[in-house]
Amino acid sequence: MPKAKPGLYALYLRKSRADIDKERLGEFETLAKHEQELTALAKRDGYALDVPYYKELVSGERIADRHEFQKMMRKVSNGDYAGIIVHSVSRLGRGDPMEYGWILFVLKSSRTVIVTPTKVYDPNDPDDARFLQMEMFVSNMELGNIRSRLVSGCRASARNGCFIKSRPPYGYDRAKIDGMWTLVPNDDAPTVRMVFAKAASGVTLGETARDMNASGLRTPSGGFWSSSRLHSIVTNPHYMGMIRYGYYHREKVPVDGFETKIVQTLNEDCIMVKGKHEAIVSEDVWRKANDNCRRHSSAKVKRGKHLKNPLAGLLVCRKCGKAMIRFVNTCQSNGNKIEHYRHPPFTDCKARGANMALVVSILCDALEEIAENLDAAIPLGDEPRADELESVERQLAVESNRLDKLMELYFADAITIDEFKSRRDASEDLVRELKAKAKELGRKRKTPAELAVTVRDAIGMLRDDSISADAKNAALKQFIERIEYDNLTERQRDQDIRLFVTLKEL
Ligand SMILES: [Zn+2]
Secondary structure, X not given: OOOOOOOEEEEXXXXXXXXXXXXXXXXXXXXXXXXXXXXXXHHHHOOEEOOOOEEOOOOOOOHHHOHHHHHHHHHHHOOOOOEEEEOOHHHOOOOOHHHHHHHHHHHHHOOOEEEOOOOEEOOOOHHHHHHHHHHHHHHHHHHHHHHHHHHHHHHHHHHOOOOOOOOOOOOEEEEEEOOEEEEEXXXXXXXXXXXXXXHHOOOOHHHHHHHHHHOOXXXXXXXXXXXHHHHHHHOOHHHHOEEEEOOEEEEEEEEEOOEEEEEEEEOOOOEEEEOOOOOOOOHHHHHHHHHHHXXXXXXXXXXXXXXXXXXXXXXXXXXXXXXXXXXEEEOOOOOOEEEXXXXXXXXXXXXXXXXHHHHHHHHHHHHHHHHHHHHHOOOOOOOHHHHHHHHHHHHHHHHHHHHHHHXXXXXXXXXXXXXXXXXXXXXXXXXXXXXXHHHHHHHOOOOHHHHHHHHHHHHHHHOXXXXXXXXXXXXXXXXXEEEEEEEOOOOOOOOOEEEEEEEOOO
16 A cells, blocks of 8 residues: 555544444444544554544535535645544445545545555546545445335335334324334324314314313323324324325435525425225214315404405415415405415416415424424434533523612612623623623524424414414424415315425524
8 A cells, every 4th residue: 555645634424324233233332443444544654634524424415514624625725634534434424426526526626635545646646536536436336226116115115005113193103013103093083083083074273282181191201282183193194094195305405515405395296095904983973074174264354353464475476486375365255364375466477366364274283294204304413502501601691680789789889880881891701701601502403302392382373262473473484494385276176285485504
């Protein structure tokens, strides 16, 4: 092996998807193993390692998900390193061709070599460059294959009526029968049946939730039942024995360079088939319950409550990006007021409008699924920041109290003006510092679990008549960047409204 050039070397560690699977089977912790191996290599061959090492704790294939990698590449492009030490080339780039093209370009222009236990690659050497390109290309192909195999496998199972999501709906357990995943009603099934029976007989979900809470029933996580929670039960087709798969489509789209955003859409062409599992309610009861829920939710407005626009500043036309306008129609036959969203007039773009209650209810469904996805997401491992932020905020509260006290002391002539000034200045400095710290900590992303709570709170608010549109709007703006609206309805009876929710980078 040729001795590499002198200078500082970066050590990059990242788990691959395969490592995670192996670890699940009891394999040794991969990163620790690689770290040991690579530091021994550096020692043996005389590479000076920069500390700290770049240790990727999350398993992302895309550069946007790999913050340590971004950090390292910034230094690489500054020419800070003679080389990168890595377990294999595929650890660097396994994203799409655009990404590994960029990686190679940066390495080449900064004359940075790649050191692996088997070979040292110099991107400026034509043979090595070809080799690197091949390795990254092949691992990208493999990844593509794995992904498409996974997805097509899932769709095929769903079409066969299997339940392939990780979380069963309330009232069911997931079980493997004859080698296939399906649902089996559990002890909560009677509660589900009761909810449907009440909804079908015209009791509102809010009333049912209040009754359930009063009689001591709690959600699986020990919380109170809400109409929003019950709504997600009543509208879930699994309970009448169906399998719905691919209704919510979540994908990452690039926004700026390697930054991505998650976009969620409702897919009306999703798989909807008879499931292998036992229904908890009959189709007839399910439909009655759903019809009643829809009637109740549109009755909200008919009771004459003047909701303003809860989606102000969020809902825009998907085609032209213009804000959708809230509009109140008066029904000619009975004088009831009905709220609508309309496309702004005098443009080339003509999107059909829609009933506000319907749009809000579709949004609630989409948010419910986002919350569920967040529940299943892997935490990023920076929870300690929440504690730190809390203590900084506590300290801030103490300090602002202290300022008030100083004023009191001064006005009570207990301290001189000079004393007051110097103590106030010291306190104000500290407050400034604390505020800066809180801002820095606050900017750190929320954990998926925290975000899920925020999302569910917002759903609860959206479905609660007694909450003002302003408050709903503020709750949504905490985590939603934009909601794009598209209406593909052809016949009035079959409303086909699609919302594309873009979450804020949190
Ligand atoms: Zn438009």
